[in-house]
Amino acid sequence: MIKFTGVTKEYLKTGAALKQVSFHIARGQFAFLTGHSGAGKTTALRLIYLAERPTAGEVRVSGFSTARAGPREIPRLRRRLGIVFQDFQLLEDRTAEENVAFALEVTGARHTTIRPRVMRVLTQVGLAGKANQYPRELSGGEQQRVAIARARVNDPVVLLADEPTGNLDERATRGIFQLLKDINASGTAVLMATHDLDLVRSMDAHLIELQQGEVVYDSAEDAAGRQPVAP
Amino acid sequence: MSLVLRETALAFRRAPLLSALSVTTIAFSLFVFGLFGLVAVNIQRAIGNVAERVEVVAYLKRGTPLQAVALAAADIEAFPEVESVQHVTEQEALARARRDLREFQDIFQDLETNPLPASLDVRLRPAFRDVQRAAAVAERLAALAIVDDVRYGREWVEKLDRLRNIAGAVGTVVGAAFALVAIIIIGTTIRMAVLHRSREIAIMRLVGATDGFIRRPFLLEGILKGLLGGVLAVGLSYGGYALIDAYLLRASFFTAAQATLGVAAGGFIGLVGSLVSVGRHLRST
Ligand SMILES: Nc1ncnc2c1ncn2[C@@H]1O[C@H](COP(=O)(O)OP(=O)(O)O)[C@@H](O)[C@H]1O
Numbered sequence: 380m381i382k383f384t385g386v387t388k389e390y391l392k393t394g395a396a397l398k399q400v401s402f403h404i405a406r407g408q409f410a411f412l413t414g415h416s417g418a419g420k421t422t423a424l425r426l427i428y429l430a431e432r433p434t435a436g437e438v439r440v441s442g443f444s445t446a447r448a449g450p451r452e453i454p455r456l457r458r459r460l461g462i463v464f465q466d467f468q469l470l471e472d473r474t475a476e477e478n479v480a481f482a483l484e485v486t487g488a489r490h491t492t493i494r495p496r497v498m499r500v501l502t503q504v505g506l507a508g509k510a511n512q513y514p515r516e517l518s519g520g521e522q523q524r525v526a527i528a529r530a531r532v533n534d535p536v537v538l539l540a541d542e543p544t545g546n547l548d549e550r551a552t553r554g555i556f557q558l559l560k561d562i563n564a565s566g567t568a569v570l571m572a573t574h575d576l577d578l579v580r581s582m583d584a585h586l587i588e589l590q591q592g593e594v595v596y597d598s599a600e601d602a603a604g605r606q607p608v609a610p
Numbered sequence: 611m612s613l614v615l616r617e618t619a620l621a622f623r624r625a626p627l628l629s630a631l632s633v634t635t636i637a638f639s640l641f642v643f644g645l646f647g648l649v650a651v652n653i654q655r656a657i658g659n660v661a662e663r664v665e666v667v668a669y670l671k672r673g674t675p676l677q678a679v680a681l682a683a684a685d686i687e688a689f690p691e692v693e694s695v696q697h698v699t700e701q702e703a704l705a706r707a708r709r710d711l712r713e714f715q716d717i718f719q720d721l722e723t724n725p726l727p728a729s730l731d732v733r734l735r736p737a738f739r740d741v742q743r744a745a746a747v748a749e750r751l752a753a754l755a756i757v758d759d760v761r762y763g764r765e766w767v768e769k770l771d772r773l774r775n776i777a778g779a780v781g782t783v784v785g786a787a788f789a790l791v792a793i794i795i796i797g798t799t800i801r802m803a804v805l806h807r808s809r810e811i812a813i814m815r816l817v818g819a820t821d822g823f824i825r826r827p828f829l830l831e832g833i834l835k836g837l838l839g840g841v842l843a844v845g846l847s848y849g850g851y852a853l854i855d856a857y858l859l860r861a862s863f864f865t866a867a868q869a870t871l872g873v874a875a876g877g878f879i880g881l882v883g884s885l886v887s888v889g890r891h892l893r894s895t
Protein backbone atom coordinates (compact mmCIF):
# COMPACT_ATOMS: atom_id res chain seq x y z
CA MET A 380 0.00 0.00 0.00
CA ILE A 381 3.03 2.23 0.58
CA LYS A 382 5.80 1.27 -1.78
CA PHE A 383 9.17 2.95 -2.18
CA THR A 384 11.09 1.87 -5.27
CA GLY A 385 14.67 3.07 -5.60
CA VAL A 386 13.81 6.42 -4.03
CA THR A 387 16.51 9.07 -3.87
CA LYS A 388 15.84 12.53 -2.47
CA GLU A 389 18.46 15.23 -2.83
CA TYR A 390 18.20 18.67 -1.31
CA LEU A 391 19.96 21.54 -2.99
CA LYS A 392 21.85 22.58 0.12
CA THR A 393 22.43 19.36 2.02
CA GLY A 394 22.68 16.74 -0.68
CA ALA A 395 21.07 13.30 -0.55
CA ALA A 396 18.68 12.73 2.37
CA LEU A 397 17.56 9.37 0.96
CA LYS A 398 19.56 7.08 -1.31
CA GLN A 399 17.99 4.29 -3.36
CA VAL A 400 15.43 3.50 -0.69
CA SER A 401 13.03 0.62 -1.34
CA PHE A 402 10.51 -0.88 1.04
CA HIS A 403 6.89 -1.95 1.15
CA ILE A 404 4.31 -1.50 3.88
CA ALA A 405 1.21 -3.65 3.53
CA ARG A 406 -2.37 -2.70 4.25
CA GLY A 407 -3.20 -2.79 7.96
CA GLN A 408 0.42 -3.16 9.02
CA PHE A 409 2.12 -1.49 11.99
CA ALA A 410 5.55 -0.36 10.85
CA PHE A 411 8.41 1.48 12.53
CA LEU A 412 10.81 3.74 10.68
CA THR A 413 13.86 4.14 12.88
CA GLY A 414 17.27 5.66 12.68
CA HIS A 415 19.33 8.39 14.24
CA SER A 416 18.42 12.01 13.89
CA GLY A 417 19.13 13.08 10.33
CA ALA A 418 18.80 9.55 8.95
CA GLY A 419 15.97 10.61 6.63
CA LYS A 420 12.82 9.51 8.49
CA THR A 421 10.99 12.82 8.16
CA THR A 422 12.00 13.08 4.52
CA ALA A 423 10.55 9.61 3.85
CA LEU A 424 7.25 10.57 5.45
CA ARG A 425 7.10 13.88 3.57
CA LEU A 426 7.52 11.94 0.32
CA ILE A 427 4.54 9.80 1.29
CA TYR A 428 2.18 12.73 1.75
CA LEU A 429 3.65 14.48 -1.27
CA ALA A 430 5.12 17.43 0.57
CA GLU A 431 8.25 16.52 -1.38
CA ARG A 432 8.85 14.77 -4.66
CA PRO A 433 11.62 12.19 -5.08
CA THR A 434 14.66 13.16 -7.11
CA ALA A 435 14.70 9.62 -8.50
CA GLY A 436 12.57 6.52 -8.02
CA GLU A 437 8.88 6.28 -7.25
CA VAL A 438 6.66 6.37 -4.18
CA ARG A 439 3.24 4.74 -4.44
CA VAL A 440 0.61 5.35 -1.79
CA SER A 441 -2.83 3.80 -1.92
CA GLY A 442 -3.21 4.10 -5.67
CA PHE A 443 -1.35 7.43 -5.97
CA SER A 444 2.07 7.62 -7.54
CA THR A 445 4.66 10.37 -7.29
CA ALA A 446 5.35 9.69 -10.95
CA ARG A 447 1.83 10.65 -12.00
CA ALA A 448 0.01 12.64 -9.31
CA GLY A 449 -0.48 16.31 -10.23
CA PRO A 450 -0.87 19.13 -7.71
CA ARG A 451 -4.64 18.72 -7.78
CA GLU A 452 -4.38 15.16 -6.51
CA ILE A 453 -2.38 16.08 -3.43
CA PRO A 454 -5.47 17.12 -1.40
CA ARG A 455 -7.25 13.93 -2.48
CA LEU A 456 -4.33 11.83 -1.28
CA ARG A 457 -4.05 13.65 2.03
CA ARG A 458 -7.70 13.06 2.82
CA ARG A 459 -6.92 9.36 2.79
CA LEU A 460 -3.99 9.81 5.17
CA GLY A 461 -3.78 10.82 8.79
CA ILE A 462 -0.66 12.70 9.77
CA VAL A 463 0.67 13.27 13.29
CA PHE A 464 3.72 15.31 14.24
CA GLN A 465 6.08 15.64 17.16
CA ASP A 466 4.91 19.21 17.75
CA PHE A 467 1.18 18.37 17.35
CA GLN A 468 0.48 21.12 14.77
CA LEU A 469 -2.78 22.21 16.37
CA LEU A 470 -4.36 25.60 15.80
CA GLU A 471 -3.93 27.52 19.04
CA ASP A 472 -7.09 29.57 18.70
CA ARG A 473 -9.44 26.66 18.23
CA THR A 474 -10.76 24.23 20.77
CA ALA A 475 -10.00 20.51 20.63
CA GLU A 476 -13.33 19.91 18.96
CA GLU A 477 -12.79 22.71 16.44
CA ASN A 478 -9.32 21.45 15.62
CA VAL A 479 -10.71 18.03 14.77
CA ALA A 480 -13.76 19.41 12.96
CA PHE A 481 -11.40 21.53 10.84
CA ALA A 482 -10.10 18.42 9.08
CA LEU A 483 -13.66 17.48 8.09
CA GLU A 484 -14.71 20.98 7.13
CA VAL A 485 -11.91 21.42 4.61
CA THR A 486 -13.06 18.28 2.84
CA GLY A 487 -16.51 19.78 2.42
CA ALA A 488 -18.20 17.26 4.71
CA ARG A 489 -21.89 17.86 5.36
CA HIS A 490 -22.24 20.15 8.33
CA THR A 491 -24.71 17.98 10.24
CA THR A 492 -22.44 14.96 10.08
CA ILE A 493 -19.38 16.75 11.43
CA ARG A 494 -20.16 17.04 15.12
CA PRO A 495 -21.12 13.42 15.75
CA ARG A 496 -18.04 12.18 13.92
CA VAL A 497 -15.79 14.58 15.83
CA MET A 498 -17.24 13.57 19.19
CA ARG A 499 -16.84 9.90 18.29
CA VAL A 500 -13.10 10.17 17.60
CA LEU A 501 -12.56 12.45 20.61
CA THR A 502 -14.19 9.73 22.72
CA GLN A 503 -11.95 7.12 21.11
CA VAL A 504 -8.84 9.06 22.16
CA GLY A 505 -10.29 9.61 25.63
CA LEU A 506 -10.85 13.35 25.37
CA ALA A 507 -14.63 13.62 25.15
CA GLY A 508 -14.63 15.61 28.38
CA LYS A 509 -12.14 18.19 27.10
CA ALA A 510 -13.69 18.96 23.73
CA ASN A 511 -14.10 22.64 24.54
CA GLN A 512 -10.58 23.24 25.80
CA TYR A 513 -7.92 25.07 23.86
CA PRO A 514 -4.52 23.44 23.18
CA ARG A 515 -2.80 25.63 25.81
CA GLU A 516 -5.24 24.23 28.36
CA LEU A 517 -4.21 20.65 27.56
CA SER A 518 -1.12 18.62 28.50
CA GLY A 519 1.30 17.53 25.79
CA GLY A 520 -0.15 14.04 25.78
CA GLU A 521 -3.67 15.39 25.50
CA GLN A 522 -2.68 17.69 22.66
CA GLN A 523 -1.22 14.74 20.81
CA ARG A 524 -4.50 12.88 21.37
CA VAL A 525 -6.33 15.77 19.73
CA ALA A 526 -3.90 15.56 16.81
CA ILE A 527 -4.50 11.82 16.54
CA ALA A 528 -8.25 12.37 16.65
CA ARG A 529 -7.88 14.87 13.83
CA ALA A 530 -5.79 12.38 11.86
CA ARG A 531 -8.40 9.66 12.38
CA VAL A 532 -11.57 11.58 11.72
CA ASN A 533 -11.36 11.07 7.95
CA ASP A 534 -11.00 7.29 8.34
CA PRO A 535 -7.55 7.18 6.78
CA VAL A 536 -6.06 4.04 5.23
CA VAL A 537 -2.78 4.79 6.97
CA LEU A 538 -1.72 6.95 9.86
CA LEU A 539 1.71 8.56 9.49
CA ALA A 540 3.31 9.58 12.77
CA ASP A 541 6.61 11.50 12.82
CA GLU A 542 8.16 11.08 16.29
CA PRO A 543 4.71 11.37 17.89
CA THR A 544 6.13 10.79 21.35
CA GLY A 545 9.25 12.92 20.89
CA ASN A 546 7.95 15.75 23.08
CA LEU A 547 6.23 13.60 25.70
CA ASP A 548 7.21 12.14 29.07
CA GLU A 549 7.25 8.41 29.60
CA ARG A 550 3.70 8.07 30.87
CA ALA A 551 2.23 10.11 28.04
CA THR A 552 4.46 8.24 25.59
CA ARG A 553 3.03 4.90 26.69
CA GLY A 554 -0.51 6.27 26.40
CA ILE A 555 0.02 7.57 22.88
CA PHE A 556 1.77 4.39 21.79
CA GLN A 557 -1.10 2.30 23.11
CA LEU A 558 -3.54 4.52 21.26
CA LEU A 559 -1.63 3.99 18.00
CA LYS A 560 -1.70 0.23 18.57
CA ASP A 561 -5.45 0.37 19.21
CA ILE A 562 -5.96 2.30 16.00
CA ASN A 563 -3.90 -0.30 14.15
CA ALA A 564 -5.95 -3.08 15.73
CA SER A 565 -9.07 -1.52 14.23
CA GLY A 566 -7.57 -1.99 10.75
CA THR A 567 -5.71 1.23 10.01
CA ALA A 568 -2.09 0.86 8.95
CA VAL A 569 0.34 2.87 11.08
CA LEU A 570 3.77 4.06 10.01
CA MET A 571 5.62 5.53 12.94
CA ALA A 572 8.97 7.28 12.67
CA THR A 573 10.80 7.14 15.98
CA HIS A 574 14.24 6.81 17.49
CA ASP A 575 12.79 5.47 20.77
CA LEU A 576 14.24 1.96 20.70
CA ASP A 577 12.33 0.91 23.83
CA LEU A 578 9.09 1.37 21.93
CA VAL A 579 10.45 -0.45 18.90
CA ARG A 580 11.59 -3.44 20.96
CA SER A 581 8.32 -3.62 22.87
CA MET A 582 6.38 -4.67 19.81
CA ASP A 583 6.76 -7.25 17.10
CA ALA A 584 6.08 -4.97 14.15
CA HIS A 585 7.48 -4.31 10.70
CA LEU A 586 10.78 -2.51 11.29
CA ILE A 587 12.71 -0.44 8.78
CA GLU A 588 15.94 1.18 9.85
CA LEU A 589 17.56 4.08 8.03
CA GLN A 590 21.12 5.22 8.34
CA GLN A 591 22.35 8.29 6.49
CA GLY A 592 19.55 7.95 3.99
CA GLU A 593 19.93 4.25 3.31
CA VAL A 594 17.85 1.29 4.44
CA VAL A 595 20.19 -0.76 6.58
CA TYR A 596 17.56 -3.16 7.94
CA ASP A 597 14.08 -4.23 6.90
CA SER A 598 12.39 -6.95 8.96
CA ALA A 599 10.22 -7.86 5.98
CA GLU A 600 13.39 -9.01 4.24
CA ASP A 601 14.85 -10.60 7.33
CA ALA A 602 14.94 -13.88 5.45
CA ALA A 603 17.87 -12.46 3.53
CA GLY A 604 19.78 -12.63 6.77
CA ARG A 605 20.20 -8.96 7.48
CA GLN A 606 20.32 -7.98 11.12
CA PRO A 607 19.24 -4.78 12.84
CA VAL A 608 22.23 -2.49 13.15
CA ALA A 609 20.63 -0.41 15.86
CA PRO A 610 22.97 0.04 18.83
CA MET B 611 -20.82 29.08 1.99
CA SER B 612 -21.67 29.43 5.66
CA LEU B 613 -18.29 27.88 6.43
CA VAL B 614 -16.51 30.52 4.37
CA LEU B 615 -18.43 33.25 6.19
CA ARG B 616 -17.62 31.69 9.53
CA GLU B 617 -13.91 31.40 8.69
CA THR B 618 -13.88 35.00 7.50
CA ALA B 619 -15.56 36.25 10.65
CA LEU B 620 -13.08 34.21 12.65
CA ALA B 621 -10.19 35.85 10.83
CA PHE B 622 -11.42 39.30 11.91
CA ARG B 623 -12.04 38.10 15.45
CA ARG B 624 -8.69 36.36 15.84
CA ALA B 625 -6.53 39.15 14.47
CA PRO B 626 -8.54 42.28 15.29
CA LEU B 627 -5.47 44.52 15.36
CA LEU B 628 -4.13 43.33 12.04
CA SER B 629 -7.59 43.52 10.50
CA ALA B 630 -8.08 47.06 11.80
CA LEU B 631 -4.64 47.96 10.49
CA SER B 632 -5.38 46.72 7.00
CA VAL B 633 -8.79 48.38 6.92
CA THR B 634 -7.19 51.67 8.07
CA THR B 635 -4.40 51.38 5.53
CA ILE B 636 -6.88 50.70 2.76
CA ALA B 637 -9.03 53.60 3.98
CA PHE B 638 -6.15 56.07 4.00
CA SER B 639 -4.77 54.95 0.65
CA LEU B 640 -8.20 55.35 -0.88
CA PHE B 641 -8.67 58.63 1.02
CA VAL B 642 -5.59 60.13 -0.60
CA PHE B 643 -6.90 58.91 -3.92
CA GLY B 644 -10.29 60.34 -2.97
CA LEU B 645 -8.82 63.79 -2.22
CA PHE B 646 -7.22 63.76 -5.61
CA GLY B 647 -10.56 62.69 -7.03
CA LEU B 648 -12.26 65.63 -5.29
CA VAL B 649 -9.81 68.06 -6.84
CA ALA B 650 -10.35 66.46 -10.23
CA VAL B 651 -14.12 66.52 -9.87
CA ASN B 652 -14.12 70.17 -8.85
CA ILE B 653 -11.82 71.25 -11.64
CA GLN B 654 -13.97 69.34 -14.06
CA ARG B 655 -17.07 71.03 -12.72
CA ALA B 656 -15.45 74.47 -12.93
CA ILE B 657 -14.55 73.81 -16.54
CA GLY B 658 -18.07 72.56 -17.11
CA ASN B 659 -19.49 75.80 -15.73
CA VAL B 660 -17.33 77.84 -18.01
CA ALA B 661 -18.21 75.62 -20.93
CA GLU B 662 -21.87 76.36 -20.32
CA ARG B 663 -21.22 79.74 -21.83
CA VAL B 664 -20.19 78.25 -25.14
CA GLU B 665 -22.80 79.69 -27.45
CA VAL B 666 -23.13 80.08 -31.17
CA VAL B 667 -24.79 83.34 -32.09
CA ALA B 668 -26.33 83.74 -35.53
CA TYR B 669 -27.03 87.38 -36.40
CA LEU B 670 -30.07 87.73 -38.58
CA LYS B 671 -30.51 89.83 -41.69
CA ARG B 672 -32.47 92.98 -41.08
CA GLY B 673 -36.15 92.71 -41.76
CA THR B 674 -36.37 88.94 -41.53
CA PRO B 675 -40.03 88.10 -40.87
CA LEU B 676 -40.73 86.64 -37.44
CA GLN B 677 -42.33 83.60 -38.99
CA ALA B 678 -39.16 82.74 -40.89
CA VAL B 679 -37.17 83.16 -37.68
CA ALA B 680 -39.48 80.84 -35.79
CA LEU B 681 -39.24 78.19 -38.53
CA ALA B 682 -35.43 78.41 -38.57
CA ALA B 683 -35.31 78.24 -34.76
CA ALA B 684 -37.37 75.04 -34.81
CA ASP B 685 -35.03 73.53 -37.44
CA ILE B 686 -31.96 74.46 -35.43
CA GLU B 687 -33.40 73.06 -32.25
CA ALA B 688 -33.60 69.72 -34.03
CA PHE B 689 -29.79 69.63 -34.54
CA PRO B 690 -28.33 66.82 -32.42
CA GLU B 691 -25.75 69.19 -30.89
CA VAL B 692 -28.25 71.83 -29.86
CA GLU B 693 -29.68 72.19 -26.39
CA SER B 694 -31.74 75.35 -26.85
CA VAL B 695 -32.31 78.24 -29.23
CA GLN B 696 -33.25 81.71 -28.06
CA HIS B 697 -34.49 84.43 -30.36
CA VAL B 698 -33.16 87.85 -29.38
CA THR B 699 -34.97 90.70 -31.19
CA GLU B 700 -33.30 93.98 -32.08
CA GLN B 701 -35.00 95.72 -29.15
CA GLU B 702 -33.93 92.99 -26.73
CA ALA B 703 -30.37 93.22 -28.05
CA LEU B 704 -30.35 96.94 -27.36
CA ALA B 705 -31.80 96.51 -23.89
CA ARG B 706 -29.20 93.86 -23.14
CA ALA B 707 -26.41 96.10 -24.38
CA ARG B 708 -27.65 98.96 -22.21
CA ARG B 709 -27.73 96.67 -19.21
CA ASP B 710 -24.41 94.86 -19.76
CA LEU B 711 -22.31 97.67 -21.13
CA ARG B 712 -22.74 100.41 -18.54
CA GLU B 713 -19.63 102.29 -19.75
CA PHE B 714 -21.25 102.93 -23.11
CA GLN B 715 -24.66 103.70 -21.67
CA ASP B 716 -24.56 107.25 -22.99
CA ILE B 717 -23.93 106.15 -26.53
CA PHE B 718 -26.79 103.69 -26.48
CA GLN B 719 -28.99 106.29 -24.80
CA ASP B 720 -28.51 108.85 -27.58
CA LEU B 721 -29.10 106.53 -30.49
CA GLU B 722 -31.85 107.44 -32.92
CA THR B 723 -31.88 104.16 -34.75
CA ASN B 724 -30.99 100.76 -33.26
CA PRO B 725 -27.72 99.51 -34.82
CA LEU B 726 -27.89 96.08 -33.22
CA PRO B 727 -29.13 93.11 -35.24
CA ALA B 728 -31.56 90.47 -34.02
CA SER B 729 -30.00 87.05 -33.37
CA LEU B 730 -30.62 83.40 -32.63
CA ASP B 731 -28.51 82.42 -29.58
CA VAL B 732 -27.81 78.72 -29.80
CA ARG B 733 -26.67 76.78 -26.73
CA LEU B 734 -24.99 73.44 -27.26
CA ARG B 735 -25.48 70.26 -25.28
CA PRO B 736 -22.70 69.63 -22.66
CA ALA B 737 -20.95 66.94 -24.71
CA PHE B 738 -20.73 69.24 -27.75
CA ARG B 739 -19.15 72.30 -26.18
CA ASP B 740 -15.85 72.17 -28.06
CA VAL B 741 -14.29 73.94 -31.01
CA GLN B 742 -15.03 71.35 -33.66
CA ARG B 743 -18.69 70.98 -32.84
CA ALA B 744 -19.19 74.69 -32.37
CA ALA B 745 -17.54 75.34 -35.73
CA ALA B 746 -19.69 72.69 -37.41
CA VAL B 747 -22.88 74.20 -36.01
CA ALA B 748 -21.72 77.71 -36.95
CA GLU B 749 -21.12 76.58 -40.51
CA ARG B 750 -24.61 75.13 -40.82
CA LEU B 751 -26.14 78.30 -39.37
CA ALA B 752 -24.17 80.50 -41.77
CA ALA B 753 -25.68 78.58 -44.66
CA LEU B 754 -29.19 79.61 -43.69
CA ALA B 755 -30.73 82.33 -45.85
CA ILE B 756 -31.89 84.49 -42.96
CA VAL B 757 -28.47 84.51 -41.28
CA ASP B 758 -26.10 87.38 -41.88
CA ASP B 759 -23.12 86.45 -39.72
CA VAL B 760 -22.17 83.82 -37.09
CA ARG B 761 -19.96 84.18 -34.01
CA TYR B 762 -18.94 81.68 -31.39
CA GLY B 763 -15.72 83.05 -29.85
CA ARG B 764 -13.41 80.60 -31.56
CA GLU B 765 -10.26 81.59 -29.64
CA TRP B 766 -11.97 81.43 -26.33
CA VAL B 767 -13.43 77.97 -27.02
CA GLU B 768 -10.04 76.78 -28.24
CA LYS B 769 -8.45 77.81 -24.94
CA LEU B 770 -11.18 76.02 -23.07
CA ASP B 771 -10.50 72.90 -25.12
CA ARG B 772 -6.80 73.03 -24.34
CA LEU B 773 -7.47 73.48 -20.63
CA ARG B 774 -9.80 70.51 -20.71
CA ASN B 775 -7.21 68.33 -22.45
CA ILE B 776 -4.44 69.29 -20.01
CA ALA B 777 -6.65 68.71 -17.00
CA GLY B 778 -7.68 65.34 -18.43
CA ALA B 779 -4.11 64.21 -19.10
CA VAL B 780 -2.73 65.38 -15.75
CA GLY B 781 -5.71 63.84 -14.00
CA THR B 782 -5.23 60.50 -15.70
CA VAL B 783 -1.50 60.30 -14.99
CA VAL B 784 -1.65 61.50 -11.38
CA GLY B 785 -4.77 59.44 -10.75
CA ALA B 786 -3.13 56.31 -12.13
CA ALA B 787 -0.05 56.93 -9.96
CA PHE B 788 -2.19 57.36 -6.84
CA ALA B 789 -4.22 54.28 -7.68
CA LEU B 790 -1.06 52.23 -8.22
CA VAL B 791 0.39 53.32 -4.87
CA ALA B 792 -2.92 52.51 -3.18
CA ILE B 793 -2.97 49.05 -4.77
CA ILE B 794 0.62 48.34 -3.69
CA ILE B 795 0.03 49.46 -0.12
CA ILE B 796 -3.21 47.53 0.11
CA GLY B 797 -1.58 44.45 -1.43
CA THR B 798 1.17 44.61 1.17
CA THR B 799 -1.23 44.74 4.11
CA ILE B 800 -3.14 41.79 2.73
CA ARG B 801 0.14 39.93 2.28
CA MET B 802 0.81 40.53 5.98
CA ALA B 803 -2.55 39.04 6.84
CA VAL B 804 -1.72 35.99 4.74
CA LEU B 805 1.70 35.55 6.36
CA HIS B 806 0.09 35.92 9.75
CA ARG B 807 -1.94 32.85 8.95
CA SER B 808 0.69 30.84 7.09
CA ARG B 809 0.73 28.21 9.85
CA GLU B 810 -2.98 27.77 9.56
CA ILE B 811 -2.67 27.51 5.78
CA ALA B 812 0.02 24.84 6.19
CA ILE B 813 -2.22 22.80 8.48
CA MET B 814 -5.19 23.20 6.15
CA ARG B 815 -3.07 21.75 3.38
CA LEU B 816 -1.93 18.85 5.53
CA VAL B 817 -5.48 17.77 6.22
CA GLY B 818 -6.32 17.90 2.52
CA ALA B 819 -7.79 21.34 1.85
CA THR B 820 -7.67 22.36 -1.81
CA ASP B 821 -6.05 25.64 -2.75
CA GLY B 822 -9.43 26.95 -3.84
CA PHE B 823 -10.89 26.16 -0.44
CA ILE B 824 -7.99 27.88 1.32
CA ARG B 825 -8.26 30.91 -0.92
CA ARG B 826 -11.97 31.59 -0.50
CA PRO B 827 -12.08 33.06 3.03
CA PHE B 828 -9.07 35.24 2.19
CA LEU B 829 -10.79 36.59 -0.89
CA LEU B 830 -13.95 37.35 1.03
CA GLU B 831 -11.84 38.94 3.75
CA GLY B 832 -10.06 41.05 1.15
CA ILE B 833 -13.32 42.20 -0.40
CA LEU B 834 -14.82 43.05 2.99
CA LYS B 835 -11.74 44.93 4.14
CA GLY B 836 -11.65 46.77 0.82
CA LEU B 837 -15.33 47.73 1.03
CA LEU B 838 -14.95 48.81 4.65
CA GLY B 839 -11.85 50.83 3.73
CA GLY B 840 -13.76 52.34 0.84
CA VAL B 841 -16.65 53.42 3.06
CA LEU B 842 -14.19 54.95 5.54
CA ALA B 843 -12.34 56.69 2.71
CA VAL B 844 -15.56 58.22 1.41
CA GLY B 845 -16.33 59.40 4.95
CA LEU B 846 -12.87 60.90 5.34
CA SER B 847 -13.13 62.55 1.93
CA TYR B 848 -16.46 64.02 2.95
CA GLY B 849 -14.82 65.43 6.07
CA GLY B 850 -12.03 66.92 3.97
CA TYR B 851 -14.55 68.33 1.53
CA ALA B 852 -16.66 69.86 4.33
CA LEU B 853 -13.58 71.58 5.80
CA ILE B 854 -12.47 72.95 2.44
CA ASP B 855 -15.98 74.06 1.59
CA ALA B 856 -16.41 75.82 4.94
CA TYR B 857 -13.04 77.54 5.22
CA LEU B 858 -11.31 77.67 1.84
CA LEU B 859 -13.56 77.75 -1.17
CA ARG B 860 -16.91 76.63 -2.48
CA ALA B 861 -16.48 73.08 -3.60
CA SER B 862 -18.67 70.17 -4.53
CA PHE B 863 -18.57 66.54 -3.38
CA PHE B 864 -18.75 63.33 -5.36
CA THR B 865 -22.10 62.33 -6.74
CA ALA B 866 -23.68 59.28 -5.12
CA ALA B 867 -22.64 57.22 -8.15
CA GLN B 868 -19.02 58.35 -7.84
CA ALA B 869 -18.93 57.60 -4.11
CA THR B 870 -20.41 54.15 -4.73
CA LEU B 871 -17.81 53.58 -7.42
CA GLY B 872 -15.10 54.50 -4.88
CA VAL B 873 -16.37 51.96 -2.38
CA ALA B 874 -16.63 49.35 -5.10
CA ALA B 875 -13.06 50.15 -6.15
CA GLY B 876 -11.99 49.44 -2.56
CA GLY B 877 -13.68 46.06 -2.69
CA PHE B 878 -12.14 45.31 -6.07
CA ILE B 879 -8.62 46.25 -4.94
CA GLY B 880 -9.14 44.12 -1.82
CA LEU B 881 -10.17 41.18 -3.97
CA VAL B 882 -7.29 41.51 -6.43
CA GLY B 883 -4.80 42.14 -3.60
CA SER B 884 -5.88 38.96 -1.79
CA LEU B 885 -5.94 36.96 -5.00
CA VAL B 886 -2.36 37.95 -5.76
CA SER B 887 -1.05 37.58 -2.18
CA VAL B 888 -2.69 34.23 -1.45
CA GLY B 889 -1.85 32.91 -4.89
CA ARG B 890 1.79 33.79 -4.45
CA HIS B 891 1.86 32.31 -0.97
CA LEU B 892 0.24 29.06 -2.09
CA ARG B 893 2.63 28.70 -4.98
CA SER B 894 5.70 29.40 -2.84
CA THR B 895 4.99 26.81 -0.13
N1 LIG C 1 14.03 21.03 3.60
C1 LIG C 1 15.29 20.58 3.67
N2 LIG C 1 16.27 21.21 2.99
C2 LIG C 1 17.52 20.76 3.02
N3 LIG C 1 17.92 19.69 3.70
C3 LIG C 1 17.01 19.01 4.39
C4 LIG C 1 15.65 19.41 4.41
N4 LIG C 1 14.96 18.54 5.18
C5 LIG C 1 15.86 17.64 5.62
N5 LIG C 1 17.09 17.91 5.15
C6 LIG C 1 18.30 17.12 5.38
O1 LIG C 1 18.03 15.79 5.08
C7 LIG C 1 18.62 14.92 6.01
C8 LIG C 1 17.55 14.02 6.62
O2 LIG C 1 16.69 14.81 7.43
P1 LIG C 1 15.36 14.24 8.07
O3 LIG C 1 14.61 13.52 7.03
O4 LIG C 1 14.69 15.37 8.74
O5 LIG C 1 15.94 13.20 9.13
P2 LIG C 1 15.23 12.61 10.43
O6 LIG C 1 13.79 12.90 10.38
O7 LIG C 1 15.53 11.15 10.37
O8 LIG C 1 15.90 13.24 11.60
C9 LIG C 1 19.31 15.79 7.02
O9 LIG C 1 20.68 15.82 6.71
C10 LIG C 1 18.69 17.15 6.84
O10 LIG C 1 19.63 18.14 7.09
Ligand SMILES: [Mg+2]
Binds near residue numbers: 417542
Ligand atom coordinates in the same frame (compact mmCIF):
# COMPACT_ATOMS: atom_id res chain seq x y z
MG1 LIG D 1 12.63 13.95 11.78
